[in-house]
Amino acid sequence: MNQFEPQYDAVVVGGGLTGLAAAITLAKAGLETLHLSPEVPPDRRTSALMMPSVQFLTDSGLIDTPEALGHALTQIRIIDATNRLLRAPETLFDAQQADIPAFGWNFANIKLTESFKNIAATLENITTSPCTLAALTLSDAFHTLTLSDGTTLCANLIIGADGKKSFVRGAAGFSTREHAFSQSALVCDLALGRPLNGASVEFHYSNGPFTLVPAGANRANLVWIDQDSTLRQALSGGTEALTARLMEKSQRLFGSLEILSSSFIFPLSTLTVNKAGGNGIALIGEAAHAFPPIGAQGLNLGLRDVADLAQIAGSINKSDPNWASRASTDYAQLRHADLVQTGSVVDALFRSLLLEMLPAQALRSGGLWALKLLPALRKQAFAIGMGRR
Template identity: 55%
Template sequence: MGKKAAEFPLAQPQLLAAAAMHAYVRRNVQRCTMSTKTQIAVIGGGLTGKAAAVASARAGFETLHIAPAAPPDRRTSALMGPSVEYLMRTRLVVDPATIGVPLKRIRIIDATGRLLRAPETVFLSGEMGLESFGWNLPNIALNEAFAAAGQTEANLATREASLARAHREDHRWSLTLDDGSEVTADLLIGADGKGSRVRQWAGITVRERKYQQAALVCDLELQRPLDGESVEFHYPNGPFTLVPAGGLRANLVWIDKPEALEAARQSPDTLARLLAEKSQNLFGQPRPMTPTFIFPLSSLSVDMAGKSAAILVGEAAHAFPPIGAQGLNLGLRDVEDLDACLAAANPGAYGWADAVARAYATMRAADLGRTGAFVDGLFTSLLSPHLPAQMLRSVGLWGLKTFPPMRKRAMAFGLGK
C-alpha cells in the first residue's frame, strides 16, 4: 500500500483508454487554438487576392488571408498605366522599371486573309502624352513584391489552407478550412478564381461562355527585338501575340483551335516552323525558351460582384480571353474600389459588412459590364465568319487608324480610363 500509484502498471485496456483520451484532448485543444475570429477573410492566393488582403489590412481591418501554397507563376502580366500607378501609390510596387519592360507601342496586323481586311494599325503611347502605355511585369516579381508589402502589415495574418465549407449566420461567416481549423469573419472576399466557392456560397449568379479556342503560352527568344512594341497578328481563329519581355525575349500568347495547338507542339521542328510563319518572319526564327502550356478559353461574368457580406475580386467575378490586356488590370480596379468602400465603412455599425458588399457591387457594375462587352465584342468579331461582322470590324479599325479622336478614346478605354 505504500507504493505510489504510478508504480502499478496499467492493464492494456486502460492504456488504450488513456491514449484515446489524450488524443481527444490534444485534438480539441488544437482545434480551440486554431479557431480564429477576424473582421475580413480573403480567400485565394493569386495576385488579386494578395492585393486585396494588403488593401484590407491597410484600411485598418483585422484581415486573414487564406490560401494554399502554390508553385511559382512564371507568366507575365501586361499592366496598363493606371494599374501601375495604383500599385506604386499603395507601395505594392516601388519602381516598375526595376522588374519590367515598358510597353510603348501596340501594333495590330490583320492576317486573316479575308476579303474585307483591316489595315495595319499602330498605337503610340506618345499620342496620349505618355512615355509608355504600361509595363510587362513578371508575375513572380509581383508576387514577391505583394508578399513583402503584406509582411509589414500588423493587421494581416496568413494561413496556408483551402476553404472547405462556409455558411453565414447571425451576420457572420463561419468558415471551415481543410486543415480542420475554423474561422469566423464579418466580411468574406473571394479571390478564388473561375470556380469560386465563395461565389457559390454567397448565392451570386454566374454566366460562363466556353469558346472553341484555347491559348498556348510560352517565352520565346527572337532574332530581332520587339523594342517595347506588343505585336498582335490577327488570324481567323484568334490572335498570335508577342509581348516584349526584355532584350530578344518575348512572351507568346497564341489563340487557336486546341487541336491545332496540340499538333503545333508535337515536334520542335513543327513548332519552330509555325512560330516563324505565324509571326510572318518579322523577327527571324523564334525559339521557345520555356515549356509550352495550353489552356481552354472561356468568359465569365456575374450578376453582381457583392452580396450577403461577400465580395468577389479578380476571376471570381470576371474572366476573359487574353485579348486587350484586361484581366489583371480589371482585377486591380476591383481592389482599388474595394479600398474605397472599406475607407468609407463604419465597422462599429450593425451590418457594416453587408453595406460594404452592396456599395462595392454598385461601384463595380458599370466597369465590369463595359469591359466585358468590349473584350467579348473584340474577340467574337475577329472569330466571326459572317461578312457583316467582318465589315464592322474592318470599318472600326480603319476609324482607329485614321480618326484621331476615335484613336484616343480607344486608347483611353484600353488604359481603363
C-alpha cells in the first residue's frame, strides 16, 4: 500500500469501555479498525447501566445476558438526610411502576471489560495496539497519526475515546466548557448486615448523595459524594474510623457494615463540547462529556454515543471519498439533542442538591412530591433517567 493512503478505515483512541465498544461496533460494521489501547490498572469501579444500555450491549453482542455479569436494579429509594427547613419526602420508585422487570443492572467494570475483549479477539478486522497517540495531523483527505513507538500511519476516521483530557479533542481543536467542583466521590465495596434486595439507596446530604448500589447478596457498591477535604479526612483515619463514618452516613439502616475493598477518591467536574464530531473526528465518552455520578448517566451516555456511531457506521459508503467527514458530521448532529438534554438535567440535579436557598429547597421538595404522587410525571421521569429516546 502507498504510504500516503490510509492503512485503516478507523482508529479508536482510548482503551476504556466506550473505546472497546466503539472498536468492536465499527469492526462489525465492516471498517478496518485500529484500537489504541495502552495497558492501564484494572478499573475496579462499577457501572449502573439502565435498560436501554443493557439492551444495546446484548443486541450488539457485547455481552450474552446481564444475569451472567451483573445484578438487577429493581428499586430506587431516595432519602433526604439534610437538616434543611424544607425536606423532600422519602421516595421509593419501583420498576414495576414502569411496567419493566428492572431499571437496569449494576456491573463490575472489570467483568464488562473482559467480556468486550473476548468479543474483540474474535474479529479479524480489529488490530489492537498498546501504543498511545503522540501526534495527530489533520487533512481533508485523511489523517496522519504518530504513535508512541514512532510508527506513522494514516486513517480516514478518528474516534476520540481518551477521556476528559482527550489528546484527540485537543489536536482537532474542539472547544470545551469545563467546571470543577469542590466535591469529590469516594468509592469502595461494602458488605452490609442486611441486603439491599435490588434497591439502589440514595441518602441526599447537603454536599451530595451517599449512594449504596446492590452488588449481589449482602454486598453493595458505595459512591459517597462530599467535599474533597471531608472525604480525605475520613480516609486518613484508617479502616475503623472510616467504617464508623460510613455507618453514620447510612443511618445504620442496614445493620453492620464491612469495607471489602480499597477506597478511591475521584475529583468531580463537568465537561461539555460544542459539538461531538466533524472533519473525520468523532468524540465519545468522557472526551465529549463528563459530569458528577448522579442518576447513573456517565457510561450510559457513552454507550449511547457508541450506539449512534454504530448506526452511522452501518450506512457508510466507502466509495464516497468524503465518507469519514460526512460520518463524523452526521454523528455530531445525531448526538446533539441527547448530550444537551442529559448534561442539563444532571447538572441541574447535582446543583439542586447543593443549594441552601429556600426557593431551591422548595422546588426540589415539591418536585419529589410530584414524582411520588403523579404516575404520568413519574413515568416521564423514568424515561428521561433511563435514556429512552
